[in-house]
Amino acid sequence: MDAMPLGxxxxxxxxxxxxxxxxxxxxxxxxxxRDALYGVRRYNDFLIHLGAPRxxxxxxxxxxIAEGILEKRRYQQSPPRDEYVVTQRGLAxxxxxxxxxxxxxxxxxxxxxxxxxxxxxxxxxxxYGECPTCGTVVPVPDVLMVPGPGLDPDPADPVSxxxxxxxxxxxxxxxxxx
Ligand SMILES: [Zn+2]
Numbered sequence: 001m002d003a004m005p006l007g008x009x010x011x012x013x014x015x016x017x018x019x020x021x022x023x024x025x026x027x028x029x030x031x032x033x034r035d036a037l038y039g040v041r042r043y044n045d046f047l048i049h050l051g052a053p054r055x056x057x058x059x060x061x062x063x064x065i066a067e068g069i070l071e072k073r074r075y076q077q078s079p080p081r082d083e084y085v086v087t088q089r090g091l092a093x094x095x096x097x098x099x100x101x102x103x104x105x106x107x108x109x110x111x112x113x114x115x116x117x118x119x120x121x122x123x124x125x126x127x128y129g130e131c132p133t134c135g136t137v138v139p140v141p142d143v144l145m146v147p148g149p150g151l152d153p154d155p156a157d158p159v160s161x162x163x164x165x166x167x168x169x170x171x172x173x174x175x176x177x178x
Contacts, residue, residue: 023067024093028052028060030100033086033093036070038145038163039173041083049159069093086170091140094169095129102127111150119144119168143169 024030031050040046047057061084064070069090072082104110117124118131118138125143126132146166147153155161162173 023063023069026060026063028056029064030093030097032057032060032064033069033090034097035159036084036086036090037094037097037140037169039167039169039171040159041085041172042081043084045159045173045175046084048157064090094140094143098125098129099127112148113151115146115148116169117144117146118142140169145169 024033028050031052032046035046035049040049043057043061046052046061047054050057052060061070065072065084067089068087070084071087073085075081075083098116105112115124118134119142121131121133122144123131123133125138128137129143130137144166145163145168147164151164152160153164155164158175159173162175165174167173
């Protein structure tokens with residue numbers, strides 16, 4: 001804990017969890033970060049995959065940039081088009097997101113939609129993001145994401161379809177769209 005003044009939302013909580021929630025506790029924010037870790041980079045792809053209202057998505061992306069969790073990169077000059085890429089600070093949210101997913105599955109019986117493996121050896125990650133075979137914590141770019149048994153095998157949107165293919169985290173998705 002530190003003595004930094006907190007924002008009005010959790011004014012009475014001098015706690016690092018409360019501080020973190022001021023940044024990532026808004027609706028949609030962690031799902032935007034999740035998608036960015038999965039390799040979604042473009043505004044329209046976030047929009048299609050999340051189904052968030054446009055204004056909300058735009059506000060969340062701006063907030064994530066302001067907090068240094070995503071950064072904007074220009075990938076096309078004319079017309080100008082930007083994409084959103086996870087920073088080191090954003091990568092550091094991976095263990096939190098993975099823990100939330102495991103918790104949801106364990107306590108609310110949610111289906112296993114995706115399986116995360118160590119790309120080097122194919123072993124499924126342990127609960128702390130470690131590879132039980134190699135005995136190391138697996139860096140985010142070395143995590144291979146493969147479809148789990150609960151995943152819809154024929155989704156309607158192109159982003160979900162792109163995410164059916166086994167891929168490393170962060171590797172940009174291929175939607176076949178400009
Ligand atoms: Zn391994």
